[in-house]
Amino acid sequence: MSITNQIIVPHLWFNKEAKEAIEYYLSIFKNSKLGNLSRYPSGMEPDEEGTIMYADFMLENEWFVAMDSAHTHQFNFNKAISFMINCDTQEEIDHYWEKLSAFPEAEQCGWLKDKYGISWQIVPTIMEELMEQGTEEQIDRANKATLQMKKLIIEDIKKAYDGN
Secondary structure, X not given: OOHHHOOOOOEEEEOOXXXXXXXXXXXXXXXXXXXXXXXOOOOOOOOOOOOEEEEEEEEOOEEEEEEEOOOOOOOOOOOOOEEEXXXXXXXXXXXXXXXXXXXXXXXXXXXXXXXXXXXXXXXXXXXXXXXXXXXXXXXXXXXXXXXXXXXXXXXXXXXXXXXX
């Protein structure tokens, strides 16, 4: 699979952190790889020679693009956009939570923010099954339990769903 086979590709714009961020994400996700990487040459000021002009990388078989820019801008990553990671086990949830969460005050209902300000949702795959198959009461109990959590705990969600 190549980046051109993916219709929608998230593009992350950094300020001289792109290479570090890419390496960070590649170290966290199992099925990952670096694709193309181009650096700014000299003479493209204010962009700094050697910083990332364009890079693509794959995380869990999904392509992303990243770049650095020295141009002044009044925006940053925010929680209006997040990446959702579906996890089959509590061990997976714990792994991503430990590796990605950098701001405890931003943690809520399975959402976290990493050290670059990117928001992630770490979600147990069983949630979809519970929401599709449950009664209104079961779904309400599971949702209320989830709203009380920071990192989602599969067993606690199941217990709430079951009325325990």
